[in-house]
Amino acid sequence: MASRATGREGGALPGKVLLMLAPSALATLSNRARRRGRRTILVSATNGKTTLTAMLADVLAATGLEVVHNATGANLRSGIATTMLQAGRRGDVAVLETDEATLPLVAPDLQPDVIVLGNLFRDQLDRFGELEVLADRWRETLGALDPALVTIVYNVDDPLIAELVDAHVARATAIGVAAHVIPFGLADASVGQAGLPHAADSRFCRRCGEPLAYAHSWVGHLGAWTCPNGDLVRTAPLVAATEVQLDGLAATNLAIDVAGTSIDVRLRIPGLYNVYNAVAAAASAHALGAPTALIGPALGEASPSFGRFERIPVPSGGTITLLLVKNPTGLNEVLRTLVDSGVDISATLFALNDHIADGRDTSWIWDADLEPFLAKAGVVIASGERAAEFGLRAIYGGLDPEGVLLEEDLEDAMYRVLERAREFTEHGHAYALVTYTAMLKMRAVIAQQGWARAYWANEPRSKSKSRRARTKARR
């Protein structure tokens, strides 16, 4: 069981020790591998970085590359060092999920060939201080890299990111270098919303301070934005989802335009926010020269990462689906996907913990739009160390006070939600919205019961093998 102290550093001990003994080890390991031709990709984002990194690793593996990947989600400096240490000089490409605040700390040592910037949302302000501080650090990170040697794959629908990449391009131009950038985004207005949701974090142009105008928004402040003064321009994405058809919780059908070639993907991970992950993975694979024809089928093979819409069958019949939530926008998207899919959500629990990896400040649950979910669910089991806080949020969001079932212990809550699923739903499907440490704990109970593989098991990078192993574990 991963403890509070390890948090998101799970599986990072060897790297931690190494960095203590040799602070420059990251650069040494990276240089050694580079001389043998291994390329490095750093993937960072507030939301979706685990899923995106896994998708990209899958796609690259499908093109025949040997991929080094921090699959356990150990995305801090120590976790990245562990992955590098264990890989040695092996591998054609290292695909490294990188924590947002860690990116500035590791990029100078790793000298990445590609940096993927997915999105920036308000998340764990108790750790980062303010969102714009993080954006400024990313800007400095790009500024310290040689623009001739790095390709930036970035989400052009996120004005915070578009602005800092724009500055990167301008800086390169000023020194006579053409920066390598690949903008990706969405291009299907039919799945957009008019205006911005309450939790939108970036409403103003960072250049002139004017409110940005949105033709529509797709996820939080990701959208088709323009600065009314023209101080910042959203470039057309080079890789874009041109047609998106959400098919409930089962899948999403999409057409992705990859630099002029259209590919069809049936993505088996639900939610519009995962369309962004698929498009980002396609753009990143394109940046590494992957054949376009192989990208679609590989994305179609991608399956959810641990705790991210991960559906686990239980022996008594039915399933429990784990949904990791950790910030207002992420929660909004998970709830929207759940509610819009039309599934029966009579059996749901929400487990709220407040350790460092969860965010110590629980106020974020008030900034998300829970109301449509609460209205549909009618009853919610409140669990975790700050369960009562969630209970109040639910009631003040319109849930009948008797509709909050307080069950602070996670294991009890899990059994109770399964019981409700058996009793009140046709197919016995239960849904568990869980913060990070609550997810680890619940996943540990599930593994103990033998319903699914343990969270910390290292995922083999050969996909066909790992998929068989996973299928077996679920039976």
Add this chain to the structure above:
Amino acid sequence: MSSHDHSSPAGSPVFPGARPRIRILHLYDRYLNIYADRGNIQLLRQRAAWRGIDVDVQGLDPGETFEPGEHDLIYVGGGQDRDQAMIAERMSVDLTQSIKAASEEGTALLAVCGGYQLLGSHYLDTNGVHQPGVGLFDLSTEASDTRLIGNVAIEVELPAIGDRPAAQGVVAGFENHAGRTSLGSSARPFGRVMHGAGNDGSSGFEGCRLHHAIGTYLHGPLLPRNPELADWLLAAALAHAHGSEAASLIDAGDTIPEPVRRLEARARAASIARAKAEKR
């Protein structure tokens, strides 16, 4: 400590059969709205509804003004530095007179985090920008390069309003601020820090209170965990709307659902326990 003299004599009594009504003004709601400010408003609305009190909530955009006395409770939320810097100047130019006059004639006010800073004389922010303040509270704030972040518990005393007696208690919340706030000689703190940093991490003071106006760094959101404070604010608003004898309408009957009371007690206990256990 008695503040009956700040209850508006202009308030209209509640006629038999009529429902009392509270008018809330949410200042710059589209700019100052992080850390669950929305939760505080939702709570005021719902808690009043449980007591049969109607609530109107009105937003205000930069550039707009309001007449003192038009509202019974003013709410000012928090923002990130950039959002806050953008509206500070507007607020001090457009609203200084109205906010001071409203508070003087008994309007209740709650300002959280950034909103609290803007009600002092000025805020020198993390980018070195001098943000002018409204000067309702005798205090000033300067950003430091470290932030004060964590759970907080403070001891507060809420004064009597009309017949409604004064009360003492513990208020729990979460703080996250770079600003260090110094109270001037005429300012009275909202509370004394039991666990956490408070205004500056050293004085032992948290927030500021003047008449029925409270400024504080505590979010979380503040009111759902601290229902006594919410009721005090609603009582002050009722006194402003309908005369000081209306303050106790907020305590009438046992109308808060039992599950809510249980959850409030659990939520606050968990919050205080965290504040106590955190190492600083």
